[in-house]
Amino acid sequence: MSKALSMAVFFLTAIIIVFPALIGRGCKMPAGALPNPDQRSSQVDSGAEIKTRVFRSDLGEVITLPLDEYLVGVVAAEMPASFDLEALKAQAVVARTYTVRRLTAFGGQGCERHPGADICSDFAHCQAWEPKEKSLGKWPADKAQGYLRKIRRAVQETSGLIIVSGGQPVDAVFHAHCGGHTENSEDVWSAASPYLRGVRCPYCKDSRWRETKHEFSGAQFAGALLPYISALPVSAAGRPLLDGAQRTATGRVRFLRVGGEQVSGREFRAALEMPSTKFSWRLDGDTVTFTTRGFGHGVGLCQHGADGQARAGKSYREIIHFYYTGVEIVPISGLAAYK
Ligand SMILES: [Zn+2]
Ligand SMILES: [Zn+2]
Structure with missing residues (x-):
């Protein structure tokens, strides 16, 4: 492959795979607020009752699924099925919370890219989802049915539960691995959120993403x-290749200078397809080597940390309260816009 072609493939891969992962999931809050906690039903709603219109990006068509059946395909797509049951339950509640914010029946905006759908299966736009056949095909044959049962159980045992803060469903963002400490939302994106506060997370230390x-060669x-940047850093005569890193309190790079020009940590990570902005570097002749910690933006729930906590005996409720500060876990029926 020619150098130009391989570079083009590299950029395309970065755009397709890495960039979408950096896009914050923005969606409008449902208009309704929760009633007085005393008035809430202690009964958990059945997710089977709530219909979810899903635009299948793979088929280009809208299908309608009961909420909990939809969530099985989300959890299967978003978290390794080998993770502990309590971690999968936490992921199910996170996915349900995200979905309810989109559902038009709850005052959500739906998927604005696909009119007539509440949500699409494009992970870069709404939320990853995969059909059962795909999940079963990607898991080891001897484990596949057990994994599916485990995910179904995670969804059913949390049926109807969502995470709220100030009476509204939270923006339940998550990432694969925090690298030892999650981040304040404003240190990664622009807006501060009362429940997206950085916490020290010693629970993901056994993962390979630690x-x-x-x-990279100089040319790469x-x-x-x-x-x-406007000039090749290798031709940045007399200026250091990399310097001036501004970091968050937990060590993620907000900005750094490349050959004298400022680049954001997020752009830098995307360009080099690195797993996180928590990195250091070493120059050795024509080679630059980065050491990174974690995988993903670092805000909200740390999936590998959730698994670590679950294996240490924590419940999905404890896991959710650990990563989302000051939230409540309540039945969907508490939402005023519930129909
Ligand atoms: Zn969408
Ligand atoms: Zn972690």
Whole structure:
């Protein structure tokens, strides 16, 4: 493959795979507020009652599924099925919370890209979802049925439950691995959120994402950064290749200078397809090697940490309260817009 072609493939891959993961999931809050907690039903609603119109990005058509059946396909797509049951339950509640914010029946905006659908299966736009056949096909044959049963159980045992803060469903963002400490939302995106506060997370330390190495030749590095800077860093005569890193309190790079030009940590991570902005580097001749910690933006629930906590005996409720500060876990029926 020619160098130009391989670089084009590299950029395309970065745009298709990495960039969508950086896009914050924005959607409008439902208009309704929760009534007085005393008036809430202690009964958990059946997710089977609530219809979800899902635009299947793979087929280009809208299908209608009971909420909980839809959530099985979301949890299967968003979290490794080998994770502990309590971690899968936490993910189910997170996914249900995200979905309810979109459902037009609850005052949500639906998927604005696909009129007539509440949500689409494009992870970069709404929320990842996969059909049962795909899940069964990707899991080891001897484990597949057990995994499906486990995910169904995670959804059923949390049926009807969502996470709220100030009477509204939260923006239940999550990521694969926090690298040891989750982030305040304003340190990654612009808006501060009372429930998206950074917490020290020692529970994900056994994962392979705790620390990874990424090596680039000078040419690879320069080519990847070209869209973000006006000159090749290798030709930045006399100026340090990388310097001036501004970091968050937990060590994620907000900005750094590449050959004297400022680049955001998020752009830098996307360009080099690195798993997180929590990185350091070492220059050795024509090679630059990055050491990164974690995988993902670091805000909200840490999936590997959730699994670590579950294996240490924590419940899904404890896991959710650990990663989302000051929230409540309540039945959907508490929402005023509930029909
Ligand atoms: Zn969508
Ligand atoms: Zn963690």
